[in-house]
Amino acid sequence: MPKIYFTPGPSQLYFTVQEHLRRALREDIPSISHRSTKFQNIYAEAVDNISALLNLPSGYKILFTASATEAWERIIQNLVERESFHLVNGAFSARFHEISQQLGRTALSAEAAEGSVVEMSSLLIPESTELIAITHNETSTGARQPEKDVESIRKAFPNQLIALDVVSSVPDAEINYNHVDTAYFSVQKAFGLPAGLGVWIVNDRCIEKSAQLQESGTITGSYHSISAMLEKAVKNQTPETPNVLGIYLLGRVAGDMLEKGLDQIRRETAYKSAMLYHTYENHPRLRAFVTNPEQRSRTTTVAHVDSGSPELISYLSSRGFIVGSGYGKYKSDHIRIANFPTHSKEQIEMLADYLSAWKQ
Numbered sequence: 056m057p058k059i060y061f062t063p064g065p066s067q068l069y070f071t072v073q074e075h076l077r078r079a080l081r082e083d084i085p086s087i088s089h090r091s092t093k094f095q096n097i098y099a100e101a102v103d104n105i106s107a108l109l110n111l112p113s114g115y116k117i118l119f120t121a122s123a124t125e126a127w128e129r130i131i132q133n134l135v136e137r138e139s140f141h142l143v144n145g146a147f148s149a150r151f152h153e154i155s156q157q158l159g160r161t162a163l164s165a166e167a168a169e170g171s172v173v174e175m176s177s178l179l180i181p182e183s184t185e186l187i188a189i190t191h192n193e194t195s196t197g198a199r200q201p202e203k204d205v206e207s208i209r210k211a212f213p214n215q216l217i218a219l220d221v222v223s224s225v226p227d228a229e230i231n232y233n234h235v236d237t238a239y240f241s242v243q244k245a246f247g248l249p250a251g252l253g254v255w256i257v258n259d260r261c262i263e264k265s266a267q268l269q270e271s272g273t274i275t276g277s278y279h280s281i282s283a284m285l286e287k288a289v290k291n292q293t294p295e296t297p298n299v300l301g302i303y304l305l306g307r308v309a310g311d312m313l314e315k316g317l318d319q320i321r322r323e324t325a326y327k328s329a330m331l332y333h334t335y336e337n338h339p340r341l342r343a344f345v346t347n348p349e350q351r352s353r354t355t356t357v358a359h360v361d362s363g364s365p366e367l368i369s370y371l372s373s374r375g376f377i378v379g380s381g382y383g384k385y386k387s388d389h390i391r392i393a394n395f396p397t398h399s400k401e402q403i404e405m406l407a408d409y410l411s412a413w414k415q
Protein backbone atom coordinates (compact mmCIF):
# COMPACT_ATOMS: atom_id res chain seq x y z
CA MET A 56 0.00 0.00 0.00
CA PRO A 57 1.42 3.43 -0.88
CA LYS A 58 2.10 5.49 2.23
CA ILE A 59 1.47 9.19 2.68
CA TYR A 60 3.64 10.94 5.28
CA PHE A 61 1.86 13.58 7.33
CA THR A 62 4.81 13.69 9.72
CA PRO A 63 6.02 17.23 10.43
CA GLY A 64 9.48 16.64 8.98
CA PRO A 65 10.81 14.73 7.22
CA SER A 66 7.47 14.62 5.48
CA GLN A 67 5.86 13.55 2.21
CA LEU A 68 8.03 14.77 -0.66
CA TYR A 69 6.60 17.62 -2.72
CA PHE A 70 4.76 15.93 -5.56
CA THR A 71 7.18 17.17 -8.25
CA VAL A 72 10.36 15.93 -6.50
CA GLN A 73 10.44 12.50 -8.22
CA GLU A 74 10.45 14.08 -11.64
CA HIS A 75 13.16 16.60 -10.65
CA LEU A 76 15.26 13.80 -9.14
CA ARG A 77 15.07 11.77 -12.36
CA ARG A 78 16.16 14.77 -14.35
CA ALA A 79 18.98 15.54 -11.90
CA LEU A 80 20.34 12.02 -12.38
CA ARG A 81 20.05 12.26 -16.17
CA GLU A 82 21.99 15.53 -16.04
CA ASP A 83 24.66 14.17 -13.63
CA ILE A 84 23.89 16.91 -11.08
CA PRO A 85 25.34 14.84 -8.16
CA SER A 86 28.69 14.58 -10.00
CA ILE A 87 29.25 18.16 -11.20
CA SER A 88 31.89 20.38 -9.62
CA HIS A 89 30.67 22.95 -7.14
CA ARG A 90 33.05 25.39 -8.85
CA SER A 91 31.44 24.90 -12.29
CA THR A 92 29.23 27.37 -14.16
CA LYS A 93 26.50 24.74 -14.11
CA PHE A 94 26.49 24.79 -10.30
CA GLN A 95 26.58 28.60 -10.23
CA ASN A 96 23.41 28.60 -12.32
CA ILE A 97 21.74 26.08 -9.99
CA TYR A 98 22.71 28.21 -6.99
CA ALA A 99 21.39 31.39 -8.62
CA GLU A 100 18.09 29.71 -9.52
CA ALA A 101 17.57 28.54 -5.93
CA VAL A 102 18.38 31.97 -4.47
CA ASP A 103 16.20 33.82 -6.98
CA ASN A 104 13.22 31.52 -6.50
CA ILE A 105 13.41 31.56 -2.68
CA SER A 106 13.74 35.37 -2.65
CA ALA A 107 10.70 35.70 -4.92
CA LEU A 108 8.63 33.12 -3.04
CA LEU A 109 9.28 34.72 0.36
CA ASN A 110 9.08 38.22 -1.11
CA LEU A 111 12.38 39.16 0.54
CA PRO A 112 13.26 42.87 0.59
CA SER A 113 16.21 43.80 -1.62
CA GLY A 114 19.56 43.44 0.10
CA TYR A 115 18.57 40.32 2.05
CA LYS A 116 21.10 37.57 1.39
CA ILE A 117 20.42 33.84 1.27
CA LEU A 118 23.11 31.48 2.60
CA PHE A 119 23.13 27.67 2.70
CA THR A 120 23.81 25.65 5.86
CA ALA A 121 23.49 21.96 6.62
CA SER A 122 20.33 22.40 8.71
CA ALA A 123 18.31 24.82 10.81
CA THR A 124 20.24 23.57 13.83
CA GLU A 125 23.41 24.83 12.18
CA ALA A 126 21.73 28.22 11.59
CA TRP A 127 21.09 28.47 15.36
CA GLU A 128 24.81 28.10 16.09
CA ARG A 129 25.86 30.47 13.29
CA ILE A 130 23.39 33.13 14.43
CA ILE A 131 24.81 33.14 17.96
CA GLN A 132 28.44 33.04 16.77
CA ASN A 133 27.98 35.84 14.24
CA LEU A 134 25.38 38.10 15.81
CA VAL A 135 25.68 37.88 19.59
CA GLU A 136 28.70 39.02 21.53
CA ARG A 137 27.22 38.80 25.05
CA GLU A 138 23.46 38.45 25.35
CA SER A 139 20.53 36.93 23.46
CA PHE A 140 16.86 36.81 24.42
CA HIS A 141 14.58 33.90 23.51
CA LEU A 142 10.80 33.48 23.43
CA VAL A 143 10.55 29.85 24.60
CA ASN A 144 7.37 27.77 24.29
CA GLY A 145 8.49 24.28 23.34
CA ALA A 146 11.36 21.99 22.43
CA PHE A 147 12.69 23.85 19.37
CA SER A 148 12.68 27.34 20.86
CA ALA A 149 14.26 25.85 24.02
CA ARG A 150 17.02 24.22 21.97
CA PHE A 151 18.03 27.58 20.43
CA HIS A 152 18.15 29.10 23.92
CA GLU A 153 20.35 26.23 25.08
CA ILE A 154 22.74 26.59 22.13
CA SER A 155 23.33 30.23 23.05
CA GLN A 156 24.23 29.09 26.59
CA GLN A 157 26.49 26.34 25.26
CA LEU A 158 28.38 28.97 23.26
CA GLY A 159 28.98 30.90 26.47
CA ARG A 160 26.49 33.73 25.94
CA THR A 161 24.07 35.08 28.50
CA ALA A 162 20.83 33.61 27.16
CA LEU A 163 17.73 35.20 28.69
CA SER A 164 14.22 33.98 28.03
CA ALA A 165 10.51 34.58 28.40
CA GLU A 166 8.66 31.30 28.75
CA ALA A 167 5.12 30.33 27.85
CA ALA A 168 3.33 27.09 28.67
CA GLU A 169 3.56 24.48 25.94
CA GLY A 170 0.63 24.81 23.56
CA SER A 171 0.64 28.60 23.86
CA VAL A 172 2.91 31.51 22.92
CA VAL A 173 4.54 34.32 24.91
CA GLU A 174 2.02 37.14 25.21
CA MET A 175 3.26 40.56 24.11
CA SER A 176 1.73 42.22 27.19
CA SER A 177 4.02 40.23 29.50
CA LEU A 178 7.19 40.56 27.47
CA LEU A 179 10.08 42.41 29.16
CA ILE A 180 13.33 42.48 27.23
CA PRO A 181 16.37 44.34 28.57
CA GLU A 182 17.86 47.01 26.32
CA SER A 183 21.26 45.26 26.71
CA THR A 184 20.03 42.32 24.62
CA GLU A 185 21.62 42.12 21.19
CA LEU A 186 19.32 39.61 19.51
CA ILE A 187 15.71 38.54 20.08
CA ALA A 188 14.86 34.99 18.95
CA ILE A 189 11.28 34.17 17.99
CA THR A 190 9.94 30.83 16.78
CA HIS A 191 7.10 31.45 14.35
CA ASN A 192 5.82 27.90 14.47
CA GLU A 193 6.78 25.72 17.46
CA THR A 194 6.62 22.36 15.70
CA SER A 195 6.74 20.37 18.94
CA THR A 196 3.38 21.73 20.17
CA GLY A 197 1.67 23.30 17.13
CA ALA A 198 1.63 26.81 18.63
CA ARG A 199 2.07 29.72 16.26
CA GLN A 200 3.28 33.19 17.28
CA PRO A 201 0.90 35.59 15.50
CA GLU A 202 2.71 37.47 12.71
CA LYS A 203 1.64 40.82 14.17
CA ASP A 204 3.70 40.06 17.31
CA VAL A 205 6.89 40.15 15.25
CA GLU A 206 5.95 43.64 14.12
CA SER A 207 5.21 44.74 17.71
CA ILE A 208 8.60 43.48 18.88
CA ARG A 209 10.31 45.27 15.99
CA LYS A 210 8.59 48.55 16.93
CA ALA A 211 9.45 48.21 20.63
CA PHE A 212 13.06 47.11 20.03
CA PRO A 213 14.41 48.88 16.96
CA ASN A 214 18.04 48.51 18.09
CA GLN A 215 18.02 44.76 18.59
CA LEU A 216 18.42 42.17 15.86
CA ILE A 217 15.40 39.91 15.39
CA ALA A 218 15.86 36.23 14.45
CA LEU A 219 12.79 34.35 13.25
CA ASP A 220 12.56 30.56 13.03
CA VAL A 221 10.30 29.85 10.05
CA VAL A 222 11.34 26.19 9.75
CA SER A 223 7.90 24.61 9.64
CA SER A 224 5.84 27.59 8.47
CA VAL A 225 7.36 28.80 5.18
CA PRO A 226 6.11 29.33 2.54
CA ASP A 227 2.64 29.65 4.13
CA ALA A 228 3.86 32.16 6.75
CA GLU A 229 2.80 35.72 5.95
CA ILE A 230 5.93 37.40 7.23
CA ASN A 231 6.95 40.95 6.39
CA TYR A 232 10.70 40.35 6.37
CA ASN A 233 11.33 44.09 6.79
CA HIS A 234 10.60 43.44 10.48
CA VAL A 235 13.10 40.59 10.69
CA ASP A 236 16.90 40.70 10.42
CA THR A 237 17.59 37.02 10.08
CA ALA A 238 15.35 34.01 9.38
CA TYR A 239 16.04 30.37 8.64
CA PHE A 240 14.46 27.07 7.69
CA SER A 241 15.39 23.55 6.71
CA VAL A 242 13.99 21.95 3.58
CA GLN A 243 12.53 18.68 4.91
CA LYS A 244 9.50 20.39 6.45
CA ALA A 245 7.03 22.36 4.33
CA PHE A 246 9.15 22.36 1.16
CA GLY A 247 8.82 18.58 1.02
CA LEU A 248 12.46 17.84 0.20
CA PRO A 249 15.00 15.29 1.45
CA ALA A 250 16.72 16.50 4.65
CA GLY A 251 20.26 17.85 4.65
CA LEU A 252 20.00 21.52 3.70
CA GLY A 253 19.27 24.70 5.64
CA VAL A 254 18.49 28.17 4.30
CA TRP A 255 19.77 31.14 6.30
CA ILE A 256 18.60 34.66 5.41
CA VAL A 257 20.53 37.70 6.67
CA ASN A 258 20.20 41.44 6.08
CA ASP A 259 22.77 44.27 6.10
CA ARG A 260 22.48 44.77 9.85
CA CYS A 261 23.54 41.16 10.39
CA ILE A 262 26.44 41.54 7.98
CA GLU A 263 27.62 44.67 9.82
CA LYS A 264 27.23 43.14 13.26
CA SER A 265 29.20 40.05 12.28
CA ALA A 266 31.99 42.23 10.83
CA GLN A 267 32.08 44.22 14.08
CA LEU A 268 32.39 41.06 16.17
CA GLN A 269 35.18 39.81 13.93
CA GLU A 270 37.07 43.10 14.28
CA SER A 271 36.77 43.02 18.04
CA GLY A 272 38.28 39.52 18.12
CA THR A 273 35.15 37.41 18.70
CA ILE A 274 35.31 34.07 16.90
CA THR A 275 32.48 34.08 14.34
CA GLY A 276 33.31 30.65 12.94
CA SER A 277 35.63 29.53 10.19
CA TYR A 278 34.17 28.36 6.87
CA HIS A 279 30.61 29.34 7.82
CA SER A 280 31.11 32.79 9.29
CA ILE A 281 28.88 35.30 7.51
CA SER A 282 31.90 36.93 5.85
CA ALA A 283 33.29 33.59 4.59
CA MET A 284 29.89 32.60 3.22
CA LEU A 285 29.25 35.98 1.57
CA GLU A 286 32.65 35.98 -0.09
CA LYS A 287 31.57 32.88 -2.00
CA ALA A 288 27.87 33.75 -2.27
CA VAL A 289 28.60 36.76 -4.49
CA LYS A 290 29.99 34.22 -6.98
CA ASN A 291 27.01 31.87 -6.49
CA GLN A 292 29.21 29.45 -4.61
CA THR A 293 29.69 28.05 -1.11
CA PRO A 294 32.94 27.74 0.92
CA GLU A 295 32.60 23.95 1.21
CA THR A 296 31.35 21.25 -1.15
CA PRO A 297 27.65 21.73 -0.50
CA ASN A 298 24.55 19.57 -0.91
CA VAL A 299 24.42 20.27 -4.65
CA LEU A 300 21.47 17.95 -5.26
CA GLY A 301 19.56 19.53 -2.36
CA ILE A 302 20.14 23.05 -3.67
CA TYR A 303 19.05 21.94 -7.16
CA LEU A 304 15.83 20.37 -5.86
CA LEU A 305 15.08 23.38 -3.66
CA GLY A 306 15.40 25.75 -6.62
CA ARG A 307 13.11 23.55 -8.70
CA VAL A 308 10.43 23.08 -6.02
CA ALA A 309 10.46 26.77 -5.08
CA GLY A 310 9.93 27.45 -8.80
CA ASP A 311 6.97 25.05 -8.88
CA MET A 312 5.47 26.78 -5.83
CA LEU A 313 5.91 30.19 -7.50
CA GLU A 314 4.14 28.89 -10.55
CA LYS A 315 1.28 27.52 -8.48
CA GLY A 316 1.08 30.84 -6.68
CA LEU A 317 1.51 31.64 -3.02
CA ASP A 318 -2.09 32.86 -2.67
CA GLN A 319 -3.37 29.51 -3.85
CA ILE A 320 -1.00 27.64 -1.49
CA ARG A 321 -2.17 29.80 1.43
CA ARG A 322 -5.86 29.35 0.59
CA GLU A 323 -5.44 25.59 0.45
CA THR A 324 -3.40 25.53 3.67
CA ALA A 325 -6.12 27.51 5.49
CA TYR A 326 -8.88 25.25 4.16
CA LYS A 327 -7.05 22.03 5.09
CA SER A 328 -6.08 23.22 8.57
CA ALA A 329 -9.66 24.35 9.28
CA MET A 330 -10.83 20.88 8.32
CA LEU A 331 -8.32 19.18 10.66
CA TYR A 332 -9.16 21.41 13.65
CA HIS A 333 -12.86 20.93 12.95
CA THR A 334 -12.33 17.17 13.00
CA TYR A 335 -10.45 17.34 16.34
CA GLU A 336 -13.15 19.47 17.90
CA ASN A 337 -15.96 17.19 16.82
CA HIS A 338 -14.37 13.95 17.97
CA PRO A 339 -15.15 12.75 21.51
CA ARG A 340 -11.58 11.53 22.08
CA LEU A 341 -9.63 14.34 20.39
CA ARG A 342 -9.05 17.98 21.14
CA ALA A 343 -6.72 20.60 19.68
CA PHE A 344 -3.74 20.91 22.04
CA VAL A 345 -3.50 24.66 21.37
CA THR A 346 -6.65 26.08 22.92
CA ASN A 347 -6.44 29.65 21.61
CA PRO A 348 -7.47 29.53 17.92
CA GLU A 349 -5.31 32.60 17.17
CA GLN A 350 -2.24 30.68 18.28
CA ARG A 351 -2.92 27.52 16.28
CA SER A 352 -0.44 26.54 13.63
CA ARG A 353 -1.83 26.13 10.15
CA THR A 354 1.03 23.86 9.08
CA THR A 355 1.50 21.59 12.11
CA THR A 356 -1.75 20.64 13.79
CA VAL A 357 -1.47 18.90 17.15
CA ALA A 358 -4.28 16.97 18.84
CA HIS A 359 -4.42 15.51 22.32
CA VAL A 360 -5.79 11.94 22.23
CA ASP A 361 -7.74 11.02 25.36
CA SER A 362 -6.95 7.33 25.37
CA GLY A 363 -3.33 7.84 24.25
CA SER A 364 -2.07 8.26 20.70
CA PRO A 365 -0.26 4.96 19.83
CA GLU A 366 -3.46 3.11 18.97
CA LEU A 367 -4.69 5.89 16.69
CA ILE A 368 -1.27 6.19 15.06
CA SER A 369 -1.22 2.47 14.20
CA TYR A 370 -4.86 2.55 13.02
CA LEU A 371 -3.97 5.33 10.56
CA SER A 372 -0.69 3.66 9.62
CA SER A 373 -2.49 0.44 8.65
CA ARG A 374 -4.36 2.57 6.12
CA GLY A 375 -1.15 4.06 4.74
CA PHE A 376 -1.51 7.39 6.58
CA ILE A 377 1.65 8.06 8.57
CA VAL A 378 1.15 10.80 11.17
CA GLY A 379 3.58 12.13 13.76
CA SER A 380 3.56 11.07 17.39
CA GLY A 381 3.70 13.66 20.15
CA TYR A 382 7.01 15.40 20.76
CA GLY A 383 9.16 14.51 23.78
CA LYS A 384 7.07 14.05 26.91
CA TYR A 385 3.86 14.16 24.82
CA LYS A 386 4.95 11.20 22.68
CA SER A 387 2.02 8.96 23.69
CA ASP A 388 -0.53 11.74 24.31
CA HIS A 389 -0.51 13.66 21.02
CA ILE A 390 -0.69 13.19 17.31
CA ARG A 391 1.00 15.81 15.12
CA ILE A 392 -0.30 16.14 11.58
CA ALA A 393 1.62 18.20 9.07
CA ASN A 394 -0.39 20.29 6.64
CA PHE A 395 2.23 21.19 4.06
CA PRO A 396 1.84 22.33 0.43
CA THR A 397 2.40 18.78 -0.82
CA HIS A 398 -0.58 17.45 1.14
CA SER A 399 -3.58 17.72 -1.19
CA LYS A 400 -7.10 18.66 -0.13
CA GLU A 401 -8.25 15.16 -1.09
CA GLN A 402 -5.60 13.53 1.10
CA ILE A 403 -6.46 15.69 4.10
CA GLU A 404 -10.18 15.03 3.55
CA MET A 405 -9.52 11.29 3.53
CA LEU A 406 -7.39 11.57 6.67
CA ALA A 407 -10.15 13.60 8.37
CA ASP A 408 -12.65 10.88 7.43
CA TYR A 409 -10.46 8.16 8.98
CA LEU A 410 -10.02 10.26 12.12
CA SER A 411 -13.77 10.83 12.39
CA ALA A 412 -14.49 7.13 11.93
CA TRP A 413 -12.04 6.05 14.66
CA LYS A 414 -13.80 4.83 17.82
CA GLN A 415 -17.05 6.65 17.25
Ligand SMILES: *Cc1c(COP(=O)(O)O)cnc(C)c1O
Pocket residue numbers: 064122123124125147190192193194195220222223241242244
Ligand atom coordinates in the same frame (compact mmCIF):
# COMPACT_ATOMS: atom_id res chain seq x y z
C1 LIG B 1 12.73 20.85 12.70
C2 LIG B 1 12.90 22.15 13.34
C3 LIG B 1 14.18 22.70 13.63
C4 LIG B 1 15.44 21.94 13.39
O1 LIG B 1 15.62 21.61 12.04
P1 LIG B 1 16.82 20.65 11.62
O2 LIG B 1 16.67 20.56 10.14
O3 LIG B 1 16.60 19.34 12.32
O4 LIG B 1 18.07 21.28 12.03
C5 LIG B 1 14.23 23.96 14.17
N1 LIG B 1 13.12 24.67 14.45
C6 LIG B 1 11.88 24.18 14.21
C7 LIG B 1 10.70 25.02 14.53
C8 LIG B 1 11.74 22.91 13.64
O5 LIG B 1 10.51 22.44 13.38
